[in-house]
Amino acid sequence: MPMLRKNKAVRAAIFLLGAGLFLLLAPSAQAAKIGDLADLNFADQILRFFSMKDPSVRYALLGSIFLGVSCGLLGSFIVVRKMALVGDTLSHAVLPGVAAGFLWNMSKDPAAIFIGATIAGLLGTAVVSLIKQTTRLKEDTVLGMVLAGFFAVGICMVTMIQHLPTGNKSGIDKFLFGQAAAISEGDVKLMGIVTLLSVAVVLFFYKELLITSFDAGFARAAGFPVQLIHYTLMLLLAFSVVISLQAVGVVLVSAMLITPAAAAYLLTDRMHRMLLLAAGFGMLAGTSRAFFSFLGPSLPTGPFMVLGASVVFALAFFFGPRHGVVMKWWHHRSRADRVQRENTLKSIYHVLEGREFKGEGVSLRELADRRRETIEEVQTQAKDLKRQGLATLHEEGNLIFLTPDGWLRACSIVRNHRLWELYLTNAAQIAADHVHEDAEKIEHVLGEEVVRELERRLQYATKDPHGRPIPSIEDIQRGLAGLSRREDLVGYGKRS
Amino acid sequence: MSSFDEINGPPSVIHPLPTGGPPPLEIHDMTVAYHKKPVLWGIDLVVPQGKLVGIVGPNGAGKSTLIKAVMGILPLSSGWVKIFGASFKSNLHRVGYVPQRESVDWDFPVNVMDVVLMGRYGHLGLMKRPSKRDRDIARECLDKVKMLPYANRQISNLSGGQQQRVFLARALAQESDLYFMDEPFAGVDAATESAIIALLHELKARGKTILVVHHDLPTARNYFDMLLLLNMRVVAFGPTDEVFNYELLQKTYGGRLTILSEVAEAVRQKGA
Numbered sequence: 001m002p003m004l005r006k007n008k009a010v011r012a013a014i015f016l017l018g019a020g021l022f023l024l025l026a027p028s029a030q031a032a033k034i035g036d037l038a039d040l041n042f043a044d045q046i047l048r049f050f051s052m053k054d055p056s057v058r059y060a061l062l063g064s065i066f067l068g069v070s071c072g073l074l075g076s077f078i079v080v081r082k083m084a085l086v087g088d089t090l091s092h093a094v095l096p097g098v099a100a101g102f103l104w105n106m107s108k109d110p111a112a113i114f115i116g117a118t119i120a121g122l123l124g125t126a127v128v129s130l131i132k133q134t135t136r137l138k139e140d141t142v143l144g145m146v147l148a149g150f151f152a153v154g155i156c157m158v159t160m161i162q163h164l165p166t167g168n169k170s171g172i173d174k175f176l177f178g179q180a181a182a183i184s185e186g187d188v189k190l191m192g193i194v195t196l197l198s199v200a201v202v203l204f205f206y207k208e209l210l211i212t213s214f215d216a217g218f219a220r221a222a223g224f225p226v227q228l229i230h231y232t233l234m235l236l237l238a239f240s241v242v243i244s245l246q247a248v249g250v251v252l253v254s255a256m257l258i259t260p261a262a263a264a265y266l267l268t269d270r271m272h273r274m275l276l277l278a279a280g281f282g283m284l285a286g287t288s289r290a291f292f293s294f295l296g297p298s299l300p301t302g303p304f305m306v307l308g309a310s311v312v313f314a315l316a317f318f319f320g321p322r323h324g325v326v327m328k329w330w331h332h333r334s335r336a337d338r339v340q341r342e343n344t345l346k347s348i349y350h351v352l353e354g355r356e357f358k359g360e361g362v363s364l365r366e367l368a369d370r371r372r373e374t375i376e377e378v379q380t381q382a383k384d385l386k387r388q389g390l391a392t393l394h395e396e397g398n399l400i401f402l403t404p405d406g407w408l409r410a411c412s413i414v415r416n417h418r419l420w421e422l423y424l425t426n427a428a429q430i431a432a433d434h435v436h437e438d439a440e441k442i443e444h445v446l447g448e449e450v451v452r453e454l455e456r457r458l459q460y461a462t463k464d465p466h467g468r469p470i471p472s473i474e475d476i477q478r479g480l481a482g483l484s485r486r487e488d489l490v491g492y493g494k495r496s
Numbered sequence: 497m498s499s500f501d502e503i504n505g506p507p508s509v510i511h512p513l514p515t516g517g518p519p520p521l522e523i524h525d526m527t528v529a530y531h532k533k534p535v536l537w538g539i540d541l542v543v544p545q546g547k548l549v550g551i552v553g554p555n556g557a558g559k560s561t562l563i564k565a566v567m568g569i570l571p572l573s574s575g576w577v578k579i580f581g582a583s584f585k586s587n588l589h590r591v592g593y594v595p596q597r598e599s600v601d602w603d604f605p606v607n608v609m610d611v612v613l614m615g616r617y618g619h620l621g622l623m624k625r626p627s628k629r630d631r632d633i634a635r636e637c638l639d640k641v642k643m644l645p646y647a648n649r650q651i652s653n654l655s656g657g658q659q660q661r662v663f664l665a666r667a668l669a670q671e672s673d674l675y676f677m678d679e680p681f682a683g684v685d686a687a688t689e690s691a692i693i694a695l696l697h698e699l700k701a702r703g704k705t706i707l708v709v710h711h712d713l714p715t716a717r718n719y720f721d722m723l724l725l726l727n728m729r730v731v732a733f734g735p736t737d738e739v740f741n742y743e744l745l746q747k748t749y750g751g752r753l754t755i756l757s758e759v760a761e762a763v764r765q766k767g768a
Contacts, residue, residue: 080604204623211614215600221567222618222670223588269650271605 049294055185057294063183063247064290064305066191067256068282070198070240075261076278077233080271081213085140086125088254089147090234091241093124095154095250098175099161106166110186114242121238124150154250178249178302191243198236202275209233210271247289249302259309260285263316266323285309339444341388344381345410346417346443347371348391348402353468361399411471412451416443418464418471419454425465426458432465518581520545520674520705521566526575528558528565535561537728539575546703548696550710550720550736554749557727559709560596563676567593579674589618592672594663594680602652608662609647612638615669630669637668641691657688664695675699675706682711693719716740 049057078087097120101113124146131142161172171179202209212219212229220226237257244253264277289305318325347370351362354370368378382400385391390406393399402410417439424435446454455472464470521543528536536558543549551559564570566577568584579587592615615637616630626634638644641661646654654662660680667675680692696706696719707724710716716723716736723739725731725748732744 080601082601207617207620207625208622210606210610211617214604214606214611214614215595217564217569217595217599218593218614218666219617220569221591221593221676222614223585224617265605269605270607270610274605 045295049291054294056183057290059183059185059188060247060293061287061290063188063191064286065283066188066195066286067240067244067247068260068284068286069279070191070195070236070282071244071253071256072260072264072278072280072282073198073202073275074233074237074240075257075259075282076264076271076275077209077213078237078257079261079265080274084254084258085143086128086234087237087241087257089128089143089150090121090125090238091250091253091257092147092154093150094118094121094238094241094245095151095175096120096157097123098245098250099154099157099172102161102172103157106164108171110184110190113245114190117242117245118235118238120150120154121241122234125234125238151250174249175245176249176251178245178247178252178305183246187243187246194236194239194243198240201232201236205229205232206272247286247302248305252302252306255306256282256285256309259306259313263309263313266313266316266320269322281309281312284312337384340381341384341390342409342413342444344371344378344385345390345402345406346413348400348406349410349414361394361401364398364400367400413443415471416446416451418468419451419458419461420446421466422458422461422464422470423454435465517545518578519543520580521707522578522581523566524576524578526565526577527573528561528570529573534573535728536565539730541724541730541733543705543707543722545705546700547705547721548700548719549705549707549722549724550716551707551724551726552710552713552716552748553726553731557748559726560678562726563593563678563707563709567591567676589670590673592667592670592675594667594675594677596678597656597659597663597682602654602659604651606651607647608638608643608649608651608654609634611651611662612647612665612669615666618670633671634665634669637665638662640668640695641665655685657684660684660688661691664692668695673704675704677706677708679709679711681715713745 048054049061075087078084094117097116097118098113099116100120101116102108104112104116128139128142128146131137131146132139158172158176208219208224208229211222212224212226216226240257241253244256248256260281261274261278263281264274267277268274285305285308288308289301292304293301316324319327321327344367347367348362351366351370364375364378364382367382368375371378379397382391382393382397385400385406386393390403390409392401392403394401420439420442421432421435424430424438425432460472462470462472519542521541523539523541526536526539527534539562551562553559561570565572566579566584577584580590584591609631612634613626613630616626616634620626620630635644635647638647641664643658643661643665646658646662651659651662664677664680667677681689684692696708699706700721708720710719717740720736722734723736724733725739725744727748727750731748732739
């Protein structure tokens with residue numbers, strides 16, 4: 001088991017590394033196209049960026065990493081608590097608070113904006129719970145309504161500020177879509193504090209957060225303050241949203257909460273790993289965004305950060321080792337291949353049975369007639385059987401001989417089919433001419449245990465509903481040679 | 497009852513309870529309301545120790561509400577509840593709970609062991625992580641419900657019966673003296689059903705008291721020592737033999753007796 005776990009960790013690490021490289025390269029390719037800083041070569045750029053000599057680069061990078069971590073951690077809990085929409089509403093609801101914080105002393109004072117935004121965000125969620133508790137409306141409706149309402153108020157206030165004499169130079173519009181270059185030293189300090197707080201809470205109260213997220217009823221019965229933990233989480237969420245505003249913008253900040261966590265959810269089945277991965281993905285998206293904004297300072301950076309996170313999600317979606325689309329497709333394909341192979345084996349058995357097991361080889365023509373397919377099609381199937389070691393081909397590939405393994409598999413699949421037909425006619429009282437279709441499907445998935453049980457229940461019957469013999473387990477293991485009831489014994493087990 | 501013996505495996509870490517002392521559960525004049533509409537009305541109940549009690553009644557009778565209110569998950573409108581003679585809060589650790597299986601998201605990123613360990617969380621202090629001893633207890637409890645081989649499985653890969661057994665193991669890990677179980681038999685396979693019954697009897701043998709919300713009337717008679725017939729009020733509470741009769745069941749299930757009449761008839765014939 002520890003071996004397996006290590007494998008998983010290694011896989012996750014490789015995945016992270018790959019995603020990181022991709023992310024670092026993707027935006028730089030973009031930047032080159034946009035051609036903001038085409039005169040410097042790429043290696044120099046990277047060197048300049050990671051040396052962090054430039055304070056604005058340092059702030060942008062640190063800030064992005066901080067917000068990536070705190071959004072990733074809290075976002076994971078939001079996702080598993082099915083509260084993604086709450087995060088979205090909260091992030092839109094902060095806008096009036098941002099504007100109010102700005103109006104407080106007509107400047108972008110981080111503290112005033114932080115306080116204003118947090119209050120507005122919490123007010124928004126409070127309005128949601130108030131409407132939810134006093135009316136019959138369901139949560140999604142209320143969330144959508146409050147989100148739009150608060151956001152509209154915010155837009156009005158921002159527009160108003162921009163029309164004030166000092167307003168148009170304020171840069172308050174940057175809160176809508178984010179601007180990494182606008183991050184100041186004060187902002188970074190605030191981000192650091194909030195991130196530290198988030199990490200500390202998740203680290204120290206992991207157990208409490210886990211149990212209340214998974215089973216709130218049980219947690220309450222076990223004496224955990226479910227409501228308090230919920231409110232703590234909401235408060236931290238509000239903090240994380242507010243510190244992310246400068247860099248990502250009101251409109252897209254919820255994506256930074258949800259997307260890295262969603263990608264992590266696809267990649268792992270354990271909460272602590274999901275937290276680590278989500279924080280890592282958030283950091284990755286943050287770093288790539290900071291790097292990109294360094295290459296092209298005048299470009300909107302929030303969208304690129306979210307795009308970075310979305311790329312990580314897309315990679316997880318397609319290439320995730322367990323839930324990835326590619327893996328699922330692969331499994332599906334290999335299953336389809338197996339079914340195809342088993343059907344071919346079954347047809348060979350039927351051909352042999354049709355001539356009462358006289359002569360060992362089955363020609364491609366016989367098989368094609370039996371399967372109502374072309375020679376070319378059965379030829380491919382025959383080659384597949386050969387590759388799998390289930391058959392050998394003779395006379396230039398025209399004659400198929402089953403190997404012992406192939407014979408065994410052919411017998412088991414025929415046995416599964418006939419046992420199931422008999423079971424359906426006996427136990428479920430289905431007419432004998434209606435059971436074939438069902439057996440065609442089930443024969444490929446019956447496990448050994450179920451087959452034993454079927455045999456027992458059918459009292460080791462030897463004939464199927466159509467009167468054909470059911471190959472028993474002894475027959476299969478003994479090979480054709482042991483079938484004493486047959487006259488002319490043929491096949492690989494032929495008596496010499 | 498050979499299946500019971502299988503379950504009575506290694507000696508348990510839970511010590512048998514001394515008899516005597518205050519009753520495990522005492523409810524006085526309890527009323528519970530949702531949006532000002534009463535769901536339970538004037539419940540008076542004293543449950544003696546070491547009994548296996550089934551709570552039966554029609555849909556919407558307040559069966560789940562009763563146990564949730566007792567454990568403080570839902571607020572009381574009036575009345576009080578005592579657990580072993582004291583408030584629920586001061587006797588938290590003596591109460592174990594098996595919620596309805598549907599109440600949680602089985603795609604949650606935890607494995608079987610994580611869930612069972614949650615049974616230990618109530619015993620741990622603030623900011624404390626489960627110790628090796630907690631893990632041993634969890635493993636022992638998983639073994640009792642025959643789920644130990646599944647300890648590292650993600651919970652979404654379990655069948656309904658296996659999920660229920662995981663919940664039972666979690667409740668066992670709570671090492672409590674009084675258990676509340678909300679429909680543990682709902683939608684489980686025959687093997688799980690007999691495993692649960694065996695477990696309930698084992699707990700009872702160790703002096704534990706268990707209240708089980710149960711939906712299926714025909715089996716209720718065989719499973720439980722005592723029955724609580726509930727329909728907003730307590731219709732009857734007593735030993736199964738005394739309470740399981742046509743008149744009382746009719747009173748509990750009211751007009752819906754058409755479904756029930758056959759059952760009741762069968763009961764009468766059996767009893768005669």
